[in-house]
Each structure stands twice: as structure tokens, then as C-alpha cells.
Amino acid sequence: MRISTGQMFQQSTKSILDKQSATNTILAQITSGKKVNTAGDDPVAAIGIDNLKQKNALVDQYSKNVDYATNHLSISESKIGSAETLISSMREQLLRGANGSLSPVERQMVADEMRASLEELVSIANSKDESGNYMFAGNKTNSQPFAFDTNNEIVYSGDSGVRKSVVASGVAIPTNIPGDLAFMNSVNPMGDYGVNYLSSQQGDFAVSSAKITNQATHISDTYTFNFTPNGTGVDLQVLNSGGGTVTTVTNFDATNPVSFNGIEVKLSGTPAAGDSFTMEPMETVSIFDSFSKALALLETPESTNSPQGKSKLAQLLNDIDSGQNQVSTARGIAGNNLKGLESISTNHSEEKIINSSTLSILEDLDYAEAMTEFEKQQLALNAVSSVFSKVGSLSLFDYI
Structure with a gap:
């Protein structure tokens, strides 16, 4: 079998270039510290590395x-x-x-x-x-x-x-x-209504709750509670904002709640004849309003120990x-x-630790293995180059 000079040079050149490419790849890995620098180094690992980085x-x-x-x-x-x-x-x-x-x-x-x-x-x-x-x-x-x-x-x-x-x-x-x-x-804290106590209050009482108990029959309004004398005690008359009588309770007893228009009102203490207060819808209260009213109470001429002041104070504290x-x-x-x-x-x-650990496994370089491979590739490149140099210098005239 005869090998032409052109074929010999082509094969030798290809061998040298392959060894140079392999050597350069290892050198790039050693320089970067990564064994996968491009997708061509390891396509499967490159996909995993890209996903982990994302x-x-x-x-x-x-x-x-x-x-x-x-x-x-x-x-x-x-x-x-x-x-x-x-x-x-x-x-x-x-x-x-x-x-x-x-x-x-x-x-x-x-x-x-x-x-x-x-x-x-x-x-x-x-x-x-x-x-x-x-x-x-x-x-x-x-x-x-x-x-x-x-x-x-x-x-x-x-x-x-x-x-x-x-x-x-x-x-x-x-x-x-x-x-x-x-x-x-x-x-x-009172429920669904707020109470306004009047300065004419004489009895020692307070409203403990005013809640809507039946939405179907509830009528939202401002109601006035008037206590009138009946000889032995007091009667209660509840008026709406138009002045109409909503309900009347004879011989009022604070231990029994007052119910009207889907509302239940509970009082504590003993109201006196002539006492009166109003009640209007109030779903929520503000801490700022509470303290503003407390300031107004402290700055009013009448003592906070008056019947009205005590009722206001109890409500404000709640x-x-x-x-x-x-x-x-x-x-x-x-x-x-x-x-x-x-x-x-x-x-x-x-998660970052797990991802980074997996990423390290996929792309980090084993320097000892890489250096060994680099030396092998370098040795192979030197050998191929040496052979090519010697074969390329041969001439028929050397043997004539």
C-alpha cells in the first residue's frame, strides 16, 4: 500500500490540530476552574447548569x-x-x-x-x-x-x-x-350603637351593650331614651328621630334588656326620673376619637365624678x-x-445551598484529574509533532 505525501501531511496535520484542540480545552478548563465552559463540552450537563443558575x-x-x-x-x-x-x-x-x-x-x-x-x-x-x-x-x-x-x-x-x-x-x-x-x-365594644349621655343625668347608670339582634326587622335610626316617674320607679319611653314612640317599658328594670326594631339594649345601674340619653348607629370606634373625647371630658368644668362623667368614663375606657x-x-x-x-x-x-452544591458537581473542575489529563494531552501533542517533524524531513536523496 502506498501513501502519498499529501495524504501523509494531511493526516499528520489533522492529528496535531486535534491534540492542540484537546490541550486547549483542558487548559481553558484549568484557567476557568469549570469543566463545562460551553454546551459543546457536555450538552446534558450544560442544560442542568443553565437551569440551576436560573x-x-x-x-x-x-x-x-x-x-x-x-x-x-x-x-x-x-x-x-x-x-x-x-x-x-x-x-x-x-x-x-x-x-x-x-x-x-x-x-x-x-x-x-x-x-x-x-x-x-x-x-x-x-x-x-x-x-x-x-x-x-x-x-x-x-x-x-x-x-x-x-x-x-x-x-x-x-x-x-x-x-x-x-x-x-x-x-x-x-x-x-x-x-x-x-x-x-x-x-x-358596645355592639352596633354608640351612646350620648346628657348633662342632665342624675341616675348612676350606663349602657353596657346595644346590639342588632334581627337584621330583618332592624331599623337604623337615632333613638332617644326617656325615663319618666311612675310613683314607685321609672318608666322607659324610646323615641325615634321623628319623635314617635317606638316602645314603652313600665316599671323599668335594668336587669331586663330592652328590645325594639331588631335591637337589644342592656343597661346597668339605676336611672332616675328625668334622665335621658340618645343612641345612634356606630359599628367601629377610633382610638384617636376615644382620646379626644377623654380630653374633652377632663377639660369640662363639671367633675368627671358626676353621673354623666362616670357613664362617659366607663364607655371611654371600654x-x-x-x-x-x-x-x-x-x-x-x-x-x-x-x-x-x-x-x-x-x-x-x-434551596440555594442545594442548588449550588448540585451546580458544583456539574461544572466544577477536579484540578488533579485535569492536570493529569493536561500532561497526557501535552505529551501526545509533543509526540505527534515530533513524528511529523521527522517524517516531514525525510528525503529520497538521503538514501541514494
Whole structure:
């Protein structure tokens, strides 16, 4: 069999180029520290590597969202905790100011202290985050949520919007607590109606509950309760806003509830003849309104130990307790969300470790094995080059 010179050179050149390519591939792997630098190195492993990198990129984004949500909720929880502590202090101030042994000057001092605390509470409710956005404004983060109106009452200008952050696949965690949820819409401890006691009150009584018991027959209105003498006791006459009689109870007994128009009203104590109060629908109470009314009570000329003052104080304390429970509930929501974020963050960390470990198996280079292979390829390249050099220098004239 004869081998032409051209064929010999072609085969030798191809062999050298193959060995150079293999050597360069190993050298590239050693330089990068990766055994898969292109899809051509290992197509199956390359697909797995690409998928794992995409998963890690997604986990990194989720982790950033977790950090964002955690930061905002931590600040919110801290602010609400401060508000909760302040409310407890203000309740103590109210009880101290309601002490009948205080002089008008001393009572006014307590009222001034409570007013400063109320302004501090409003300031907490108007807190901003690190970006200058109002934390308790719902979705209206650029507008101050709480402010005094012309009647010196606190109004809420935010909304009930809850902003969420996607922290895992299919999981979105709220990152804020709306101001109305935290400070405005606490449950009316009396039920569905609120009571206005009149300054003419003489009897020692209070309304303990006023609830809707039958929606089908309920008529929402402002009702007036008049107690009239009957010789041995008092009768009760309930009037609607038009002055019409709704119901009459002879020989009124506070141990028995009064029912009318789908409403049940319970009283405690003993009303006197001539006493009267009004009742109007009220589903929720605001902690700000409760303290504003408490301030008005402390600053009125009549003593808080008057029959009207005692009834107002009992109602205000219940309203404040309900408001404080609402604030505590809001703080609990923030705390539960933080706990959930902590668990999710742990899951992301574990997933990142697993993905990175698998990724390392697929693409990280075994340097000892690579160096051995590199030396083998280099030796083979040198051998092929040497053979080609010797064969290429042969000439027939050397043998003539």
C-alpha cells in the first residue's frame, strides 16, 4: 500500500490540530476552574447548569424581596409597638385625671400631658419609611394619612390598600399595615350603637351593650331614651328621630334588656326620673376619637365624678381598650408576617445551598484529574509533532 505525501501531511496535520484542540480545552478548563465552559463540552450537563443558575437567580430575587418586606414590617411592628405602649400610658393618664380628689388645675395638667401624648400618637401613625413614604397610609404613600380637621378631630386620608411582595413561588406577603386597620376601625365594644349621655343625668347608670339582634326587622335610626316617674320607679319611653314612640317599658328594670326594631339594649345601674340619653348607629370606634373625647371630658368644668362623667368614663375606657386591642392585633399581623418571612428566608437559603452544591458537581473542575489529563494531552501533542517533524524531513536523496 502506498501513501502519498499529501495524504501523509494531511493526516499528520489533522492529528496535531486535534491534540492542540484537546490541550486547549483542558487548559481553558484549568484557567476557568469549570469543566463545562460551553454546551459543546457536555450538552446534558450544560442544560442542568443553565437551569440551576436560573433557579439561583430567581431565589436571589426572592431573597431581595424578603429583605425588603422584612425591613418594612420590622419598622411597622416597632412603630405599632411604641403606639401600644403609649396608649397604655394615656389610659393611665385618663384614670389619674378622673380622680375626684384632683383640683381643676391638676386635672388640666393631666389633660395637657394627655394632649401631648395624643400628638405623639398621631406622629407615630404618620411615620415614614426610609424612602420618605408614609407607612400607615395604605396605597396613598405620598399623602399624610392622619391629621386634625377643623373640629379638632382626627381624620384618616389614606386607604385600606395592602401592598404585597412576592417572596416565593405563588407566595405574596403583605409589607404594610393600613392605618385604618391599626388605629381607626376597632370594634365597638358596645355592639352596633354608640351612646350620648346628657348633662342632665342624675341616675348612676350606663349602657353596657346595644346590639342588632334581627337584621330583618332592624331599623337604623337615632333613638332617644326617656325615663319618666311612675310613683314607685321609672318608666322607659324610646323615641325615634321623628319623635314617635317606638316602645314603652313600665316599671323599668335594668336587669331586663330592652328590645325594639331588631335591637337589644342592656343597661346597668339605676336611672332616675328625668334622665335621658340618645343612641345612634356606630359599628367601629377610633382610638384617636376615644382620646379626644377623654380630653374633652377632663377639660369640662363639671367633675368627671358626676353621673354623666362616670357613664362617659366607663364607655371611654371600654372604647380605649377596644382600640388598644386593635393596635395589638395589627402588631400581631406584622409579627406573624415577619415569622413567615423568616421561615421563607430559611427555605431560600437551604434551596440555594442545594442548588449550588448540585451546580458544583456539574461544572466544577477536579484540578488533579485535569492536570493529569493536561500532561497526557501535552505529551501526545509533543509526540505527534515530533513524528511529523521527522517524517516531514525525510528525503529520497538521503538514501541514494
